[in-house]
Amino acid sequence: MTIYEATITKLQKLPESLVQEVNQFIESLTKRQTQGGKSTVSAYDLSKQWLGCADLPSDLSHNKKYMEGYGK
Numbered sequence: 001m002t003i004y005e006a007t008i009t010k011l012q013k014l015p016e017s018l019v020q021e022v023n024q025f026i027e028s029l030t031k032r033q034t035q036g037g038k039s040t041v042s043a044y045d046l047s048k049q050w051l052g053c054a055d056l057p058s059d060l061s062h063n064k065k066y067m068e069g070y071g072k
Contacts, residue, residue: 028041
């Protein structure tokens, strides 16, 4: 079995939502290849699926101890 056949077999077992993610990944690889290896995917694009998953302050200035000595 070739790597292509093994990949297709695994892909066929995935739920539709994961197939969509795989497709997006393949598209980003294809785009990177055509651009000479330069990725145009931003850090935001890579991490946006996790935005809002934790209940954290919007910035560290919320806790005054993090700001002690700042600007001195």
